[in-house]
Structure formats: C-alpha cells, structure tokens
Amino acid sequence: MSSVNILNPLSRGTDYERLANRFRPIFExxxxxxxxxxxxxSLPVEPLRWLKEAGFGAVRVPAxxxxxxxxxxxxxxxxxxxASADSNLTQALRGHFAFVEDRLNAAPGTERDxxxxRFVAGDLVGNAWTEVGAVQIGDVVTRVSPDGDHWRLDGEKFYSTGSIYADWIDVYAQRSDTGGDVIAVVSTHQPGVRQSDDWDGFGQRTTGSGxxxxEGARVEAGNVIDFATRFKYQTALYQLNLLAVLAGTARAIERDVARHVRERTRIYSHGNASRVADDVQIQQVVGQISALAYAAEATVLRAAEPAQWAYEARFGNDREDERQANIxxxxxxxxxxxxxxxxxxxxxxxxxxxxGASAARxxxxxxxxxxxxxxxxxxxPLVYKARIIGxxxxxxxEPPYIWQIGNGPQKAA
Structure with missing residues (x-):
C-alpha cells in the first residue's frame, strides 16, 4: 500500500450491489x-430524512x-x-455531493476530518452561488466580513438547490477585507439564514431551488475557504449530477410506459390486437423507449469515469496526468x-x-x-458545451472549468 493510501485513504470504489441494496428499499x-x-x-422533506438517516450523503466518504x-x-x-424514483431528490443533493467532493480533495487534516x-452523521449541504438581481457578469455582491473570532455573511442568492433541506450551505461570496473569492460554509440552524421555496419553474419543482x-449569518473561522483551492473538475461533477437526473428520468419513463400499457384496457378499432399489451406497434414504441433509456444511462456512466481519474490524479505526483484527467x-x-x-x-x-390522449390527463x-x-x-446550455467540444x-x-452568469456589458448611450 502506498504512503498516500496510508495517510490519506481514497474512495476508489466498493461492492456496488452491496452498497446499493442498503438504499433500494428507501428508493422504492x-x-x-x-x-x-x-x-x-409537496416538498420531499421526509424522503430526504430517510436518506440522511441511512447514510446516503456519506457514500463518497472513505470507508x-x-x-x-x-x-x-x-x-x-x-x-x-x-432519480428513477424521484428526479427532484437527485438534483436536491447536487450541492451536497459537490461539497463532499471538495472536502475529499482537501489536504488531510483536522478540518477535513x-x-x-459531519457527513457520516447525516449532515447535508446545499449550495447558493447565483447572485440575485441586475448584477454584472463576474460581480459578487454577497460579502463575508471579519467579525471578531468568526465571520459574518450578508447577501442574497437564487437557485439555492437543496438548501432548504440542508444543515449547511456552500455560499459563493467575496471577502470584504481582501476582495478574494471564497466559499463560506454557513449553518442553516441560525436566525441569520432565511430560505424561501419560491422556485417557480415548470419542472423539477421540489428541488428546493429558491x-x-x-443577514449577519455567522460563519466559523475555518469555514471560509479560498475559492482558488476548489477542486478542478467541479463543473464536470455538477453536470454529472444533472446527467444522472436525466438518465434516471429515462428509466422512470421506461418503467411507467410499460406499466400503463400493461394496464390499459381500451383499444383502437384500427389497432393490431385485442389487448394493447399485445399490439406489436405499441410494443415497438416501448422497446424504442427502453433502448433510449439504456443509451442514456450507459453514456452517463461512461462520462463519470474521467472524474474518478481526476480525483485520484489529484493525489498523484504527475501534474500533466492530472491536467489531462481534468480535461x-x-x-x-x-x-x-x-x-x-x-x-x-x-x-x-x-x-x-x-x-394515447388519456395519458395527457x-x-x-x-x-x-x-x-x-x-x-x-x-x-x-448544451449549445455552448457542443461548441467547447468542437x-x-x-x-x-482547453475547456473552461469555471463560468459565471450575469448581465452583459452596458452599451454606451
């Protein structure tokens, strides 16, 4: 065993079926x-509690x-x-697993441990990075300021995915003293943190993305982290979460279409069988959906492999290998x-x-x-991702590892 494994054990994998079987009854x-x-x-507060209590948030923590x-x-x-059980829950945990990954990439020490x-005890972490209002691209209005032996956090964020369910929030902010970009990890169990379920999108409606x-939220001294130390493959990891949401949704579609066809009793006079389940054209549609779901899942799992390479390369001694892994x-x-x-x-x-039309009810x-x-x-937006690939x-x-959103430059009058 290498000295890295002795001093800093890594999460390289485990028996998947044994691990998954811990959670499958909860997924059901x-x-x-x-x-x-x-x-x-209705918000999935209780289902997330089941996952917390079962240790789902700690599956990436080394054994x-x-x-x-x-x-x-x-x-x-x-x-x-x-996600095949409820796609909202996978996305609600997006910020959590990103912060877990950042701590996995952190230097060994008391703070990381x-x-x-906390993760093993069941604590969940949300995220809050997107500024509210008419901010220019690149501007960070949210501030974290020294306040005696700790820090205070002031600002407002939207798209706070999962934060309404979380014990902590990973907040992108700027230091008031140096102007440096940081992550301020703030406990939600205090009066200085207020959250609203005001996400009004037509989909993924219960992800807690409001x-x-x-307002003067307390941040402990060790929980202000220089953003420059953030793990390099973070954007890829955030995307992998959304890809898992999509692949899980495809599996749910496969499951639901088969069940509804199996249970359907009404037929069309110009159909091909006395039971919809025996209609060869309907069978073909279901088969094609199944193939789409299969291709989606296989693609996502293949795309996850380089992220593991990047994680392990972080602790190697080959900087070029790490760079290629992140790319x-x-x-x-x-x-x-x-x-x-x-x-x-x-x-x-x-x-x-x-x-048929009755499915639209x-x-x-x-x-x-x-x-x-x-x-x-x-x-x-995938149009930009396609351009980056090209x-x-x-x-x-080299692809961008970090990007921002905000108002573009104002035109001169």
Whole structure:
C-alpha cells in the first residue's frame, strides 16, 4: 500500500450491489409517493430524512472514516437509481455531493476530518452561488466580513438547490477585507439564514431551488475557504449530477410506459390486437423507449469515469496526468450532456405515442417526465458545451472549468 493510501485513504470504489441494496428499499418508498408529491407540489422533506438517516450523503466518504467508499461512477449509478424514483431528490443533493467532493480533495487534516464526521452523521449541504438581481457578469455582491473570532455573511442568492433541506450551505461570496473569492460554509440552524421555496419553474419543482437570504449569518473561522483551492473538475461533477437526473428520468419513463400499457384496457378499432399489451406497434414504441433509456444511462456512466481519474490524479505526483484527467472530465461530461438531453426528451415525448390522449390527463402526471427533463436540459446550455467540444477537437483549446452568469456589458448611450 502506498504512503498516500496510508495517510490519506481514497474512495476508489466498493461492492456496488452491496452498497446499493442498503438504499433500494428507501428508493422504492420514495417512488411510491413521487406522483402525489408532484400533484400537490409537496416538498420531499421526509424522503430526504430517510436518506440522511441511512447514510446516503456519506457514500463518497472513505470507508476508513465510516463512509461508503464509493467511486464517482458508483455514486452516479446510485443517483440514477434515486432519480428513477424521484428526479427532484437527485438534483436536491447536487450541492451536497459537490461539497463532499471538495472536502475529499482537501489536504488531510483536522478540518477535513471534521467534515467527514459531519457527513457520516447525516449532515447535508446545499449550495447558493447565483447572485440575485441586475448584477454584472463576474460581480459578487454577497460579502463575508471579519467579525471578531468568526465571520459574518450578508447577501442574497437564487437557485439555492437543496438548501432548504440542508444543515449547511456552500455560499459563493467575496471577502470584504481582501476582495478574494471564497466559499463560506454557513449553518442553516441560525436566525441569520432565511430560505424561501419560491422556485417557480415548470419542472423539477421540489428541488428546493429558491431564494436564500443571509443577514449577519455567522460563519466559523475555518469555514471560509479560498475559492482558488476548489477542486478542478467541479463543473464536470455538477453536470454529472444533472446527467444522472436525466438518465434516471429515462428509466422512470421506461418503467411507467410499460406499466400503463400493461394496464390499459381500451383499444383502437384500427389497432393490431385485442389487448394493447399485445399490439406489436405499441410494443415497438416501448422497446424504442427502453433502448433510449439504456443509451442514456450507459453514456452517463461512461462520462463519470474521467472524474474518478481526476480525483485520484489529484493525489498523484504527475501534474500533466492530472491536467489531462481534468480535461477529459470536462469534455466527456459535455459530450454526454449534448446526447443524453436529446435521448431523454425523445423518450419523454414518445411515451405518449404508446398511450394515447388519456395519458395527457393531469391526474396521471406523466407530463412531469418531459417537464423535468426539459428543465434539467436547460441548465448549462448544451449549445455552448457542443461548441467547447468542437474547439477542443479542432484547436486543442482547453475547456473552461469555471463560468459565471450575469448581465452583459452596458452599451454606451
């Protein structure tokens, strides 16, 4: 065993079936209530509590610290299984697993070990990076300021995915004293943090992606982290979460279309059988949907492999190997995004070819699959990802690892 493994054990993977079997009964319970939560737009507070109590948030923590020791491809497989039960929950955990990954990449020490212990105890982390209002691109209005032996955080964020369910929030902010960009990790269990469930998108409606307001929120001294130390493949990891949402949605479509065809009793006079389940054309539609779901999942799992390479290379002694791993993580997650978005959206639309007009009834909530997939596919616009892939292939231009959103430059009067 290398000295790295002795001093800094890494999460290289575990027995996947044994790990997944810990959570599959919970996934089944989550799936049972998914349609009702969608009809009522009720937040999945209890399902997330089940996952917390089962240790789901610690599956990437090394086994030596009490976690699951899962590799990134194994985490993505689990997230796909969860998303097939309820895609909102996988996305709600997006910020959590990104912060876990950042701590996995941190230098060994007391502060990192403290976070590992929190994850194993069930603590969840949300995120709040996007500024609210008419801010210029690149501007960071949220401030963290020295305040005696700690810091205070002031600002407002939107797209705070998962934060309404979390114990901590990973907040992108700027230091008031130096102007440096940082991550301020703030506890939600204090009066200085206010959160609203005001995400009004037509899909992924219960991800907790609303507004977070910080007014003099206390941040402990060790929880202000220089953003420059953030792990390099973070954008790829965030994208892998959304890809898992899409692949899980495709699996849910496959499951639901087969069930509804199996249970359908009404037929068309110009159909091909006395039972819809025996109609060869309907069977073909279901088979094609299944193939789309298969291709989506296979693509996502393939795209997760370079991220694991990047994680392990972080602790090697070959800087060029690490650089190539980070490039591969970004490029392959981008390729998957371009393809998987189309596969899942097609499956979500083809579902209705097998079921007819009655499938459009609101009470069936089958439209949620298309709405959810379309919403997720709108993140990190895939047209830009396709361009980045092309630029890399043609010109060897290294992909951007960090990007921002905001108002463009104002035109002169």
């Amino acid at each position: 319970r989550i799936a049972e209530g998914a349609e009702q939560r969608e009809r009522e737009r 030596e610290y009490g976690g699951g020791g899962a590799s990134l491809p194994q985490l993505v497989r689990l997230l796909i299984e969860l 403290t976070w590992f212990a 507004t977070s307001v910080f 591969a993580a970004e490029i392959e997650s981008a390729k998957a995004q371009v393809v998987v978005s189309e596969l899942t959206l097609r499956a979500a639309s083809d579902l209705f070819n097998a079921l 609101i009470d069936k909530v089958l439209d949620r699959h298309w709405r959810n997939a379309r919403t997720v596919a709108s993140h990190n 630029d890399w292939l043609i010109n060897g231009s």
